[in-house]
Amino acid sequence: EAQVTQNPRYLITVTGKKLTVTCSQNMNHEYMSWYRQDPGLGLRQIYYSMNVEVTDKGDVPEGYKVSRKEKRNFPLILESPSPNQTSLYFCASSPSFRASGRWEQYFGPGTRLTVT
Amino acid sequence: KNEVEQSPQNLTAQEGEFITINCSYSVGISALHWLQQHPGGGIVSLFMLSSGKKKHGRLIATINIQEKHSSLHITASHPRDSAVYICAVNLFPPGSQGNLIFGKGTKLSVKP
Numbered sequence: 001e002a003q004v005t006q007n008p009r010y011l012i013t014v015t016g017k018k019l020t021v022t023c024s025q026n027m028n029h030e031y032m033s034w035y036r037q038d039p040g041l042g043l044r045q046i047y048y049s050m051n052v053e054v055t056d057k058g059d060v061p062e063g064y065k066v067s068r069k070e071k072r073n074f075p076l077i078l079e080s081p082s083p084n085q086t087s088l089y090f091c092a093s094s095p096s097f098r099a100s101g102r103w104e105q106y107f108g109p110g111t112r113l114t115v116t
Numbered sequence: 117k118n119e120v121e122q123s124p125q126n127l128t129a130q131e132g133e134f135i136t137i138n139c140s141y142s143v144g145i146s147a148l149h150w151l152q153q154h155p156g157g158g159i160v161s162l163f164m165l166s167s168g169k170k171k172h173g174r175l176i177a178t179i180n181i182q183e184k185h186s187s188l189h190i191t192a193s194h195p196r197d198s199a200v201y202i203c204a205v206n207l208f209p210p211g212s213q214g215n216l217i218f219g220k221g222t223k224l225s226v227k228p
Contacts, residue, residue, distance in 0.1 A: 033216070035218075040220070041220070042202070042218050042219065042220040042221055043202065043204070043218040044218065045215065045216050045217075045218075048214055048215070048216075050214065056214055056215075058215060058216070059215075059217070088157070090159060092159075097147075103147060103149070103164040104161045104164065105149070105151075105161045106161070107158065107159040107160065107161075109157070109158060110157050110158075
Protein backbone atom coordinates (compact mmCIF):
# COMPACT_ATOMS: atom_id res chain seq x y z
CA GLU A 1 0.00 0.00 0.00
CA ALA A 2 1.31 3.43 -0.99
CA GLN A 3 1.75 5.45 2.14
CA VAL A 4 3.66 7.99 4.17
CA THR A 5 4.38 6.94 7.73
CA GLN A 6 5.35 9.12 10.66
CA ASN A 7 6.64 8.12 14.06
CA PRO A 8 5.81 8.72 16.77
CA ARG A 9 2.16 9.72 16.34
CA TYR A 10 2.04 11.35 19.77
CA LEU A 11 4.89 12.70 21.85
CA ILE A 12 5.08 14.64 25.08
CA THR A 13 8.54 15.89 25.96
CA VAL A 14 10.30 18.53 28.01
CA THR A 15 12.06 21.68 26.96
CA GLY A 16 15.56 21.10 25.65
CA LYS A 17 15.41 17.35 25.15
CA LYS A 18 16.44 16.55 21.59
CA LEU A 19 13.94 14.59 19.56
CA THR A 20 13.49 13.23 16.05
CA VAL A 21 10.24 12.64 14.21
CA THR A 22 10.70 10.14 11.42
CA CYS A 23 8.99 10.24 8.03
CA SER A 24 9.14 7.49 5.46
CA GLN A 25 7.45 6.98 2.08
CA ASN A 26 7.31 3.88 -0.10
CA MET A 27 6.38 5.53 -3.42
CA ASN A 28 9.87 6.49 -4.62
CA HIS A 29 8.89 10.16 -4.52
CA GLU A 30 11.53 12.80 -5.07
CA TYR A 31 9.82 15.59 -3.15
CA MET A 32 9.23 15.52 0.61
CA SER A 33 8.18 18.24 3.00
CA TRP A 34 7.40 18.98 6.63
CA TYR A 35 4.55 21.17 7.84
CA ARG A 36 3.22 22.28 11.16
CA GLN A 37 -0.41 23.09 11.84
CA ASP A 38 -1.52 25.44 14.58
CA PRO A 39 -5.00 26.76 15.46
CA GLY A 40 -5.65 30.08 13.79
CA LEU A 41 -2.47 29.87 11.73
CA GLY A 42 -3.20 26.89 9.52
CA LEU A 43 -0.51 24.85 7.83
CA ARG A 44 2.97 26.29 7.47
CA GLN A 45 5.91 24.76 5.70
CA ILE A 46 9.02 24.05 7.77
CA TYR A 47 11.47 22.44 5.33
CA TYR A 48 11.28 20.66 2.02
CA SER A 49 13.52 18.45 -0.06
CA MET A 50 13.52 18.18 -3.83
CA ASN A 51 15.68 15.05 -3.78
CA VAL A 52 18.41 13.24 -1.85
CA GLU A 53 20.86 15.66 -0.23
CA VAL A 54 18.79 18.65 -1.45
CA THR A 55 16.88 20.50 1.25
CA ASP A 56 15.59 24.04 1.62
CA LYS A 57 13.84 26.21 4.16
CA GLY A 58 10.13 26.82 4.16
CA ASP A 59 8.38 29.62 6.02
CA VAL A 60 9.12 28.57 9.60
CA PRO A 61 12.46 26.71 9.74
CA GLU A 62 13.77 28.19 13.00
CA GLY A 63 14.43 25.55 15.64
CA TYR A 64 14.26 22.64 13.20
CA LYS A 65 16.73 20.59 11.22
CA VAL A 66 16.23 18.04 8.47
CA SER A 67 18.32 15.63 6.47
CA ARG A 68 17.68 13.62 3.31
CA LYS A 69 20.29 10.90 3.12
CA GLU A 70 17.96 8.39 1.49
CA LYS A 71 15.10 8.98 -0.91
CA ARG A 72 12.49 7.33 1.28
CA ASN A 73 13.29 9.04 4.60
CA PHE A 74 13.07 12.66 5.70
CA PRO A 75 13.44 13.00 9.48
CA LEU A 76 12.61 16.20 11.34
CA ILE A 77 14.99 17.02 14.18
CA LEU A 78 14.32 19.35 17.08
CA GLU A 79 17.70 19.89 18.72
CA SER A 80 16.36 21.84 21.70
CA PRO A 81 12.55 21.82 21.70
CA SER A 82 10.67 24.71 23.23
CA PRO A 83 6.99 25.07 24.19
CA ASN A 84 6.29 27.18 21.07
CA GLN A 85 7.05 24.08 19.01
CA THR A 86 4.01 22.35 20.47
CA SER A 87 2.03 21.61 17.33
CA LEU A 88 0.62 19.04 14.93
CA TYR A 89 3.25 18.04 12.39
CA PHE A 90 2.65 16.57 8.96
CA CYS A 91 5.10 15.03 6.54
CA ALA A 92 4.19 14.77 2.86
CA SER A 93 5.71 13.40 -0.33
CA SER A 94 5.08 13.90 -4.02
CA PRO A 95 6.52 12.77 -7.32
CA SER A 96 8.69 15.26 -9.15
CA PHE A 97 6.44 17.61 -11.11
CA ARG A 98 9.15 18.25 -13.66
CA ALA A 99 9.58 14.55 -14.34
CA SER A 100 6.00 13.33 -14.08
CA GLY A 101 3.70 16.34 -14.54
CA ARG A 102 1.98 15.18 -11.35
CA TRP A 103 1.97 17.09 -8.12
CA GLU A 104 -0.35 15.14 -5.86
CA GLN A 105 0.91 15.31 -2.30
CA TYR A 106 0.53 12.29 -0.04
CA PHE A 107 0.34 13.23 3.61
CA GLY A 108 1.37 11.25 6.64
CA PRO A 109 -1.11 10.82 9.51
CA GLY A 110 0.42 13.56 11.63
CA THR A 111 2.47 13.72 14.83
CA ARG A 112 1.05 15.59 17.78
CA LEU A 113 3.94 17.05 19.77
CA THR A 114 3.65 18.66 23.18
CA VAL A 115 6.67 20.38 24.71
CA THR A 116 6.34 21.25 28.38
CA LYS B 117 1.76 37.88 5.30
CA ASN B 118 -1.82 36.85 4.29
CA GLU B 119 -0.65 35.99 0.80
CA VAL B 120 -3.45 33.42 0.53
CA GLU B 121 -6.93 34.31 1.71
CA GLN B 122 -9.86 31.94 1.86
CA SER B 123 -13.53 32.71 2.28
CA PRO B 124 -15.67 31.96 4.03
CA GLN B 125 -13.89 30.75 7.16
CA ASN B 126 -16.88 28.67 8.19
CA LEU B 127 -19.74 27.39 6.08
CA THR B 128 -22.83 25.44 7.06
CA ALA B 129 -24.98 23.95 4.33
CA GLN B 130 -27.95 21.65 3.98
CA GLU B 131 -27.50 18.34 2.22
CA GLY B 132 -27.92 18.74 -1.51
CA GLU B 133 -26.85 22.38 -1.68
CA PHE B 134 -24.28 23.72 -4.14
CA ILE B 135 -21.22 24.97 -2.27
CA THR B 136 -18.52 27.42 -3.29
CA ILE B 137 -15.28 28.07 -1.40
CA ASN B 138 -13.04 30.88 -2.57
CA CYS B 139 -9.29 31.42 -2.53
CA SER B 140 -7.50 34.63 -3.45
CA TYR B 141 -3.76 35.15 -3.56
CA SER B 142 -1.56 38.19 -3.90
CA VAL B 143 1.66 36.73 -5.29
CA GLY B 144 2.78 35.21 -8.56
CA ILE B 145 2.26 31.48 -8.49
CA SER B 146 3.12 28.47 -10.59
CA ALA B 147 0.31 26.27 -9.28
CA LEU B 148 -2.58 26.20 -6.82
CA HIS B 149 -3.71 23.24 -4.76
CA TRP B 150 -6.89 22.29 -2.99
CA LEU B 151 -6.63 19.95 -0.01
CA GLN B 152 -9.22 18.34 2.21
CA GLN B 153 -8.65 17.70 5.91
CA HIS B 154 -11.01 15.19 7.42
CA PRO B 155 -12.45 15.63 10.93
CA GLY B 156 -10.00 12.97 12.10
CA GLY B 157 -7.09 15.11 10.91
CA GLY B 158 -5.99 13.25 7.77
CA ILE B 159 -5.16 15.41 4.73
CA VAL B 160 -5.67 14.47 1.09
CA SER B 161 -4.89 16.33 -2.10
CA LEU B 162 -7.94 17.11 -4.22
CA PHE B 163 -6.63 19.18 -7.14
CA MET B 164 -3.60 20.90 -8.55
CA LEU B 165 -4.35 23.71 -11.00
CA SER B 166 -2.22 26.01 -13.07
CA SER B 167 -5.01 27.15 -15.39
CA GLY B 168 -8.63 26.50 -16.29
CA LYS B 169 -10.82 23.99 -14.57
CA LYS B 170 -10.68 20.45 -13.21
CA LYS B 171 -13.49 18.11 -12.18
CA HIS B 172 -13.49 14.98 -10.05
CA GLY B 173 -16.84 13.51 -9.20
CA ARG B 174 -18.92 16.20 -7.49
CA LEU B 175 -15.92 18.48 -7.00
CA ILE B 176 -14.97 21.20 -9.46
CA ALA B 177 -12.00 23.53 -9.13
CA THR B 178 -11.41 26.61 -11.23
CA ILE B 179 -8.66 29.18 -11.38
CA ASN B 180 -8.44 32.64 -12.93
CA ILE B 181 -4.77 33.57 -13.16
CA GLN B 182 -5.40 37.18 -14.16
CA GLU B 183 -7.70 37.78 -11.20
CA LYS B 184 -5.55 35.66 -8.84
CA HIS B 185 -8.57 33.73 -7.69
CA SER B 186 -9.65 30.12 -7.44
CA SER B 187 -12.91 28.48 -6.45
CA LEU B 188 -13.77 25.02 -5.24
CA HIS B 189 -17.33 23.93 -5.92
CA ILE B 190 -19.16 20.96 -4.46
CA THR B 191 -22.34 19.92 -6.20
CA ALA B 192 -25.11 17.98 -4.42
CA SER B 193 -23.33 18.28 -1.08
CA HIS B 194 -23.47 15.42 1.40
CA PRO B 195 -22.67 15.19 5.12
CA ARG B 196 -19.56 13.18 4.25
CA ASP B 197 -18.21 16.33 2.55
CA SER B 198 -17.91 17.92 5.99
CA ALA B 199 -14.24 18.77 6.36
CA VAL B 200 -11.77 21.63 6.27
CA TYR B 201 -10.84 22.66 2.73
CA ILE B 202 -7.43 24.24 2.33
CA CYS B 203 -6.03 26.26 -0.55
CA ALA B 204 -2.26 26.35 -1.09
CA VAL B 205 -0.07 28.02 -3.71
CA ASN B 206 3.35 27.29 -5.17
CA LEU B 207 5.39 30.40 -5.62
CA PHE B 208 7.41 30.99 -8.80
CA PRO B 209 9.52 29.84 -10.61
CA PRO B 210 7.25 27.75 -12.83
CA GLY B 211 7.57 24.06 -12.23
CA SER B 212 9.10 24.58 -8.82
CA GLN B 213 7.54 22.40 -6.17
CA GLY B 214 9.49 24.03 -3.42
CA ASN B 215 7.72 26.63 -1.34
CA LEU B 216 4.04 26.18 -0.49
CA ILE B 217 1.96 28.90 1.15
CA PHE B 218 -1.36 27.88 2.68
CA GLY B 219 -4.65 29.58 3.34
CA LYS B 220 -6.14 29.11 6.79
CA GLY B 221 -8.85 26.80 5.57
CA THR B 222 -12.62 26.79 5.26
CA LYS B 223 -14.53 24.59 7.68
CA LEU B 224 -17.53 23.09 5.93
CA SER B 225 -20.37 21.39 7.77
CA VAL B 226 -23.13 19.75 5.74
CA LYS B 227 -26.28 18.97 7.68
CA PRO B 228 -28.57 16.09 6.69
